[in-house]
Every structure is written in structure tokens, then in C-alpha cells.
Amino acid sequence: MSSSDLFNISTFAYIAAMVAYIAYLVFRKNGIGYTATGITILGFLGQTAAIIVRWQESFVQWMRFSPDTSFLLAISRSAPLRNLYESLVFFIWSMIVIYLVIEFVYKNRSLGAFVTPIAGLALAFIEMSGMSKDISPLVPALQSNWLIAHVLISFFGYGAFGVSYATANMHLILETDDKKSPSYLFWAVTFAAFIWCIFIMLAKLSLYPPVMGADGREIPVQPPVSFWIGGAVVYAVLLGLVWRLGLSLKKVFRFFALSTDILDDITYKAIAVGFPLLSLGIITGAIWADSAWGTYWSWDPKETWSLITWFVYALYLHSRLMRGWKGRKTAVLALIGFISVIFTYLGVNLLLSGLHSYGGG
Amino acid sequence: MTTQKNLSLPDRIWKFFASVTLAIILIAALALTSIVGTIIEQNAGYEKNIKVLSTFVGEGLAPAAYRIFDAMGFMNMYHSWWFLTLLSLFALNLTICSIDRLPRIWKLVTDPMIPLKENVLRNLAIRKEFTVSASLETAQSATEQVLKGHGFAFNTAPEDGGGTQVFGQKGGYSRLGVYVVHGSILVIFVGSIIGGIFGFKGGLNLPEGATSDVVYLYGSGSQVPLGFEVKCNWYETEFYGSSDQPKLFKSELSVIENGQEILRKWIRVNDPLVYKGVTFYQSSYGPISSPEDGYFVFTANTPGVENETIWAKKNQPFQIPGTDIFATVVDFSPALGTNRQTGQLYTYTSSMNNPAVKMVFTREGKETLKPGWIWKRWPQTGKLTDEITLDFTHYWGAQFTGLQVRKDPGVWLVYLGCTLMSIALFVAFFMSHRKVWVRIESDRKQTRVLLGASASKNRHSFEKAVDKMVSELTVKSEGGNS
Numbered sequence: 001m002s003s004s005d006l007f008n009i010s011t012f013a014y015i016a017a018m019v020a021y022i023a024y025l026v027f028r029k030n031g032i033g034y035t036a037t038g039i040t041i042l043g044f045l046g047q048t049a050a051i052i053v054r055w056q057e058s059f060v061q062w063m064r065f066s067p068d069t070s071f072l073l074a075i076s077r078s079a080p081l082r083n084l085y086e087s088l089v090f091f092i093w094s095m096i097v098i099y100l101v102i103e104f105v106y107k108n109r110s111l112g113a114f115v116t117p118i119a120g121l122a123l124a125f126i127e128m129s130g131m132s133k134d135i136s137p138l139v140p141a142l143q144s145n146w147l148i149a150h151v152l153i154s155f156f157g158y159g160a161f162g163v164s165y166a167t168a169n170m171h172l173i174l175e176t177d178d179k180k181s182p183s184y185l186f187w188a189v190t191f192a193a194f195i196w197c198i199f200i201m202l203a204k205l206s207l208y209p210p211v212m213g214a215d216g217r218e219i220p221v222q223p224p225v226s227f228w229i230g231g232a233v234v235y236a237v238l239l240g241l242v243w244r245l246g247l248s249l250k251k252v253f254r255f256f257a258l259s260t261d262i263l264d265d266i267t268y269k270a271i272a273v274g275f276p277l278l279s280l281g282i283i284t285g286a287i288w289a290d291s292a293w294g295t296y297w298s299w300d301p302k303e304t305w306s307l308i309t310w311f312v313y314a315l316y317l318h319s320r321l322m323r324g325w326k327g328r329k330t331a332v333l334a335l336i337g338f339i340s341v342i343f344t345y346l347g348v349n350l351l352l353s354g355l356h357s358y359g360g361g
Numbered sequence: 362m363t364t365q366k367n368l369s370l371p372d373r374i375w376k377f378f379a380s381v382t383l384a385i386i387l388i389a390a391l392a393l394t395s396i397v398g399t400i401i402e403q404n405a406g407y408e409k410n411i412k413v414l415s416t417f418v419g420e421g422l423a424p425a426a427y428r429i430f431d432a433m434g435f436m437n438m439y440h441s442w443w444f445l446t447l448l449s450l451f452a453l454n455l456t457i458c459s460i461d462r463l464p465r466i467w468k469l470v471t472d473p474m475i476p477l478k479e480n481v482l483r484n485l486a487i488r489k490e491f492t493v494s495a496s497l498e499t500a501q502s503a504t505e506q507v508l509k510g511h512g513f514a515f516n517t518a519p520e521d522g523g524g525t526q527v528f529g530q531k532g533g534y535s536r537l538g539v540y541v542v543h544g545s546i547l548v549i550f551v552g553s554i555i556g557g558i559f560g561f562k563g564g565l566n567l568p569e570g571a572t573s574d575v576v577y578l579y580g581s582g583s584q585v586p587l588g589f590e591v592k593c594n595w596y597e598t599e600f601y602g603s604s605d606q607p608k609l610f611k612s613e614l615s616v617i618e619n620g621q622e623i624l625r626k627w628i629r630v631n632d633p634l635v636y637k638g639v640t641f642y643q644s645s646y647g648p649i650s651s652p653e654d655g656y657f658v659f660t661a662n663t664p665g666v667e668n669e670t671i672w673a674k675k676n677q678p679f680q681i682p683g684t685d686i687f688a689t690v691v692d693f694s695p696a697l698g699t700n701r702q703t704g705q706l707y708t709y710t711s712s713m714n715n716p717a718v719k720m721v722f723t724r725e726g727k728e729t730l731k732p733g734w735i736w737k738r739w740p741q742t743g744k745l746t747d748e749i750t751l752d753f754t755h756y757w758g759a760q761f762t763g764l765q766v767r768k769d770p771g772v773w774l775v776y777l778g779c780t781l782m783s784i785a786l787f788v789a790f791f792m793s794h795r796k797v798w799v800r801i802e803s804d805r806k807q808t809r810v811l812l813g814a815s816a817s818k819n820r821h822s823f824e825k826a827v828d829k830m831v832s833e834l835t836v837k838s839e840g841g842n843s
């Protein structure tokens with residue numbers, strides 16, 4: 001099986017797992033819970049296999065160009081963490097690892113209903129954006145072990161933050177009674193946006209499938225404006241639904257004896273894992289830049305956004321020291337932190353690079 | 362709480378700068394302003410940012426918006442006075458906040474532990490109560506063994522009612538982790554300030570064979586003397602397979618002092634040359650528009666001659682060693698390709714991606730062998746006959762290596778700060794100050810044990826450790842020897 005077949009399997013597994021987790025939340029049958037975990041593990045194994053296959057493919061490619069490299073160096077140089085596509089895949093993979101650990105430690109599945117759709121969304125996003133999946137040889141600046149460390153560490157950090165997003169979101173649902181309060185609106189808007197992205201990806205794939213180019217590569221097809229207008233309408237409907245039904249979700253969480261205290265605790269723990277990793281990620285990135293260009297910090301948008309993310313999570317950590325800030329306000333900061341993670345990671349490449357002249361990748 | 366009104370002005374200023382509220386405000390301000398700097402391209406010039414601003418405010422308002430942003434320093438905002446002021450306030454906040462709290466924390470770390478009264482013990486977050494069928498002495502020595510085995514430093518004190526209390530702690534210093542995190546931020550600041558004041562960052566384009574004792578600063582372009590000379594001996598690009606994808610850029614540099622070569626090194630991206638605090642990074646390369654001192658370098662293999670290097674100039678015949686054939690370079694292309702449709706040869710780019718030389722060969726003044734092209738990246742084209750090969754290995758002196766040159770006497774502090782931060786973050790989040798008190802007293806034939814414990818962090822994992830300690834204690838006092 002090719003790596004992209006395996007990736008597709010895990011995409012659908014994660015989306016199916018989301019359905020199973022939600023069914024578990026609604027029907028509260030243990031069997032459904034085990035099924036949900038099973039499907040997630042299946043998706044995870046598929047993704048792991050896909051990553052290994054890709055690694056092996058690029059290993060073969062590296063050895064073809066540089067037959068005189070030692071085995072270990074070749075393994076490191078061909079690690080599948082080299083472009084946006086591969087790093088996204090690793091991001092999702094590490095988030096699922098962290099989620100499964102938390103499910104095991106806390107013996108609580110409710111989180112899965114939030115984590116698996118994020119995983120599905122992100123994997124699906126790869127398809128939607130039509131980004132390059134080629135295994136391209138490494139340009140000289142990227143041939144660095146610091147870079148590998150940087151990417152690995154950063155994405156485990158992002159994975160932990162992904163989990164904290166899920167718990168903070170559930171926290172906000174539990175905390176608010178008033179559908180008009182800003183924090184209720186805030187989580188509804190962001191949560192609807194995440195679901196919307198999955199939906200729009202599926203719609204785009206089925207209505208405007210990519211065409212096969214002459215060289216065997218898939219070329220994404222850009223849908224017409226009417227598609228996006230329709231998409232906007234769908235988003236409005238989704239937002240309305242999430243906004244209306246949010247309070248019913250709350251009853252479900254309550255039923256599971258999921259208290260805001262537990263959620264606050266998991267959010268904090270996930271950030272306590274993510275924050276040192278993010279810091280190490282920034283540090284290893286700086287060391288890499290220093291060894292490659294002689295500048296450990298140059299305020300480029302990607303660096304600056306990672307610093308902004310770091311600031312937001314520092315805000316989260318310190319806001320807990322202030323009286324009256326535990327709970328809703330800190331949960332909002334945790335959500336903002338994850339939005340900032342996503343922006344650092346994707347927004348800078350997709351939005352700011354359109355504004356400026358930086359290359360993507 | 363003391364009311365603010367009773368405080369003197371210096372105290373009030375101190376309190377203001379020691380507050381976490383100010384930290385929250387400053388960090389939020391740094392985060393928000395930093396966003397602007399990622400949208401407006403920094404140091405980019407008028408045209409680019411007018412375009413950026415037009416997408417937000419429309420073309421009509423863009424020039425006005427540009428003037429406002431420019432006046433506020435947003436075009437180079439990370440070095441603007443107000444951003445640097447924010448950073449300084451942040452550093453001040455961090456320093457004063459740490460100084461303010463450190464004495465209290467220090468006391469928590471170093472204060473000797475005292476035994477606790479029973480009612481206090483019963484109010485601790487973690488409590489265990491159980492009896493063991495062993496004498497008080499056995500139970501006490503078992504407790505001490507278990508505490509020791511778990512790395513606690515402990516003391517023993519007699520209890521009023523005839524029992525004893527064993528109490529111990531570990532990991533007290535982990536309370537300082539957070540302060541080291543904060544301190545490391547300041548260390549990084551100091552390092553970067555020292556680098557900014559006493560260091561420089563510049564560039565140097567050195568043609569092969571050329572020497573320089575200065576570099577040119579980025580931005581101003583002014584010259585900085587190095588105090589020694591640097592020479593580029595050789596520059597080389599390697600490609601992936603037959604593609605034009607570069608795999609490696611490398612240059613061989615020499616450091617020369619007082620006319621003597623001190624050091625020679627191949628540098629490549631990610632592997633610079635360091636000498637006397639100045640670092641030379643491989644950053645770019647390029648062709649020299651009309652090289653005067655270019656040499657075509659060949660390696661000849663003929664009967665009786667192995668790997669002999671020949672340096673030749675254009676249009677100047679040279680003898681192929683071991684033969685009576687003279688070869689002449691008559692043409693050169695930096696990137697010679699073949700048009701797929703017509704089969705014609707043409708130069709597809711001006712950079713040295715696929716260099717080739719056109720040769721003619723003569724013997725005793727008459728043409729011999731077929732004239733033709735020899736490609737550097739296609740060694741088989743240098744096989745002239747079964748016995749004679751003439752590999753074209755390099756066109757020397759036709760390219761320059763682009764070096765980024767940096768001196769940063771503060772960078773070690775930045776790295777020190779980064780290392781400290783990495784370790785201290787781990788300590789701050791994953792280690793904790795753990796204390797246990799164990800009250801042991803006789804209860805008829807048995808011994809009653811009351812254990813209380815607290816942790817500054819991660820209570821759950823400490824609770825698990827305490828459970829383990831309790832079962833070890835039971836086994837040790839009842840089973841005896843293990």
C-alpha cells in the first residue's frame with residue numbers, strides 16, 4: 001500500500017472515531033467507547049505505517065543521490081519532516097499520541113470527541129490545500145540535525161496544545177449558561193470553524209476532485225466563487241447549530257461527571273507539557289538558524305509568530321496566578337493560544353506569504 | 362492586605378513593578394504589537410508595504426496609513442524606541458518581581474522542617490493511616506529506610522505520647538526552577554544586547570583566489586576591518602543527480618595573518634569557519650561577469666600518467682601529458698543544455714549549473730581527434746579515446762563565494778540562557794518540593810502509623826509515590842528483613 005492510501009485510511013478513521021466518540025457521549029455504552037478508541041488506534045497505526053513508508057521512500061532517494069553517506073546520517077537526512085505536508089502529518093500524529101496517553105491516564109474518553117475531529121480536520125486540510133506531496137531532495141540549509149530536533153520537538157508541543165484546545169473548549173461549554181456571553185460566542189465561532197473546515201474539504205473533494213496531470217501528479221482544482229459563497233452559508237448554519245446545541249452538549253458532559261476542575265487540570269497539564277516543548281522548539285530553531293546563517297533571531301514572521309504563541313501561553317500560565325482568573329478566562333487564553341499555534345504554523349505560510357514575497361514551504 | 366495608601370512612593374513603585382498584573386499587561390502588549398510587525402514587512406521599502414496596506418485600507422488611504430505607520434516606527438518596529446521600551450519594562454518587571462519573591466521562596470527551600478501536631482497532619486492534602494503488627498522500633502527503622510530509599514532527607518523527633526515522628530523532604534530546590542526560567546530570559550536579553558553593541562553582521566563576496574581583510578556591514582555597507590585576511594581558495598556547488606537542485610554549497614577558505622596561512626577549512630551551509638570570534642558562513646554564490654584570471658582545470662589520465670592536474674587558459678594550447686596532443690579551450694558555457702526538440706546546444710542559465718568547455722585538439726599543428734564539448738558533470742564526455750581521458754573538473758576564478766560574516770561576543774550568553782531555560786522549565790513543571798511526616802505510636806500490641814504529605818506541584822504523582830511508600834513500609838516492618 002502506498003503512503004497516501006494509508007494516510008487516507010487514517011483520515012477517515014479519525015473522522016469515524018469522532019462519530020463513535022460522540023455516539024459514546026450520547027448513548028454511554030462501553031462497547032461504543034472501546035470501538036471509538038479502537039478506531040482511533042487503527043487510524044494511528046495507519047498513519048504510523050504511512051510515515052514509515054514515506055521515510056523509507058525518501059531514504060532510498062537519499063541513498064541514490066549520496067551513496068557514500070553513513071546509514072545513521074541517511075536516516076536523519078531522510079526523516080519525513082521536511083516540508084509543510086510532512087510536518088502537518090507529524091503534528092497530527094503527535095497529537096494523537098498525546099491524546100491516547102491522556103485517555104489512558106485519565107481513563108476518560110470524552111476528550112476524544114474533540115481531539116479526533118481536530119486530527120481529521122488537519123489531515124483533511126492537507127487534501128484541501130493541494131500542497132505538494134513530492135519527496136523533494138533537501139536543499140543545503142535544511143541538512144541539519146538541529147532542524148530535525150526543532151521540527152520533532154515543536155510538533156510534539158503543538159500536539160499537546162491541540163489537546164489543551166479540546167479541554168479548554170469543553171471547559172467553556174461547561175462554564176457558560178448564557179448563549180450571549182462573549183466566551184460562549186467565542187468557542188462557538190472557533191468550534192464551528194473547525195467543523196466547517198472538515199465539511200468544506202469533503203465537499204471540495206467530491207464536487208471538484210483534483211485532476212491528474214501529465215506527469216502523474218494530482219493538480220488541485222479551484223472551485224468557483226459560488227462554492228465559497230455556499231460555504232459561507234454553510235458556516236452560518238453550522239454556527240447557528242453549534243450556538244443553539246452547545247448547551248445540550250453541556251448536559252452530556254455533566255452526565256459524565258466531567259467537572260470544570262478536571263478539565264482545567266488537563267488543560268493546564270497539557271500546556272505544562274507543551275510550553276517547555278515550544279520553548280525548546282524555538283531554541284533549537286534559533287540554534288539551527290544560527291549555524292546556517294549566523295543569525296539566531298531575525299524577527300521573520302514565522303519566528304515572531306512562534307514568539308507570540310509563546311507569549312500567549314506565558315499569559316495563560318501567569319493568569320492562573322491572579323485571583324479570580326482560574327476557569328473561564330484562562331480557558332479563553334488556552335483557545336487563543338491554539339489559534340496562535342495554528343496561525344504560526346499555517347497562517348504565516350498561507351496568508352502572510354501571500355501578502356509578502358516569502359516562499360511557501 | 363495592606364492598603365496602598367500607607368506605602369511610600371518608592372514602595373509603591375516597587376510594588377507596581379513586582380506585580381504579575383503588570384507582567385500580564387506587558388506580555389499581552391508585546392504579543393499584540395509583534396503581530397503588526399509580521400503583517401507590515403519590516404525594512405521592506407515603500408512599494409511593498411503600500412501594497413500590503415492597500416489590501417487592508419484600500420489604495421486611496423494606503424499612502425496616509427503608510428505615513429502614520431512610518432512615523433510610529435512600524436516599518437522597523439522591533440528596533441523602534443517604543444518596542445525597546447516595552448522590552449526594557451518587561452525586563453525590569455521580571456527582575457523586580459523575582460527579587461521581591463525570592464527571599465520568601467528561599468526560606469521555603471532552606472527552612473528546616475519541624476514535626477507536625479496530629480491535628481495539623483490530619484489536614485494535609487495527602488493522608489494515610491494504618492497499623493502494622495510490629496514494634497515501634499521496627500516500624501521506625503522501616504520508615505527511615507523507606508524515606509531514605511525514596512531520596513528524602515529526614516529527621517526524627519520524639520512525640521509527647523511516647524511515639525516518634527519521622528519527617529523528611531526532597532526536591533526543595535525545584536522551587537527555584539521558575540526563578541531560573543525568569544533569570545534565563547534576562548541572560549538571553551543581556552547576551553543579545555552585548556551582541557548588538559559589540560558585534561557586527563556583514564557580508565563579503567570573495568572571488569576564487571581573492572583575499573580580503575574587511576567585511577561590509579549589512580544596512581550601511583560600511584567597512585569593518587577583520588584584523589586578519591581571509592582568502593577563498595575554491596568554491597563548489599554539488600547537485601542532486603542530474604538535476605539542477607543544489608545539494609551542497611562549499612568553499613575552501615584560508616585565514617592569513619602576517620602573510621602566513623594560519624588555518625584552512627572547507628565551509629558549507631550549517632558548517633561555518635570561526636576565527637578570533639568572527640564566524641564566516643556560506644550564504645550565497647554567483648558568477649563573476651567577466652573573469653580575467655579564470656583557469657580551466659583538467660585532470661588527465663593517459664598511458665603512464667595518472668590524475669595529473671592541468672591549469673589552462675582560454676585559447677592557449679596545452680599538451681595532454683603522456684601524449685603529443687595539444688588541447689585548446691575555445692569556448693565555455695556555464696550551463697550547457699540540449700534543446701529537446703531541435704537537439705541544439707544552448708546556455709540555459711548564467712549561473713554555473715552545468716559548465717562545459719569546447720575543445721579542439723591538434724597534433725603537430727594539424728587537427729586530430731574530433732573537437733567537442735566536455736561537461737564537468739558528465740565525466741564520460743572527457744573520454745577522448747580508449748586510453749586518453751581529460752576530465753574538466755573546474756573553471757577556477759569565475760565564481761565568488763558569498764559569505765555572511767558575524768561577530769557576536771554575546772552569543773555564548775544567549776546559548777547559556779537557552780540551556781538554563783531548557784533545564785529550568787523541566788524542573789519548574791515536572792519536579793516538586795515533596796514533604797512527608799510519619800507519626801508512629803504504639804497501639805496495644807500493634808503500631809499505628811499516621812502519614813501526611815504535601816507537594817508543591819503534581820500532587821497526583823506524589824500520591825502514587827506515597828502509596829508505594831506505604832506498601833513498602835508495611836512489608837518492611839512486618840516481613841522484617843527485605
Ligand code: HEM
Pocket residue numbers: 310311314317318321379380381384388451454455458459462539542543546786789790
Ligand atoms: C514571557 C516571559 C515569561 C515566561 C516564559 C515565564 C515563565 C514562567 C513559568 C514557566 C512559570 C511557572 C508557571 C507554572 O508553574 O504554572 C512562571 C511563574 C511565575 N512567573 Fe513567570 N514568566 C515570564 C514572565 C514573567 C514576568 C514578567 C513576571 C513578573 C511579574 C513573572 C512572574 C512570575 C511569577 C510570580 C510566577 C510564580 C512563581 C511561583 O509560583 O513561585 N513572569 N513563569
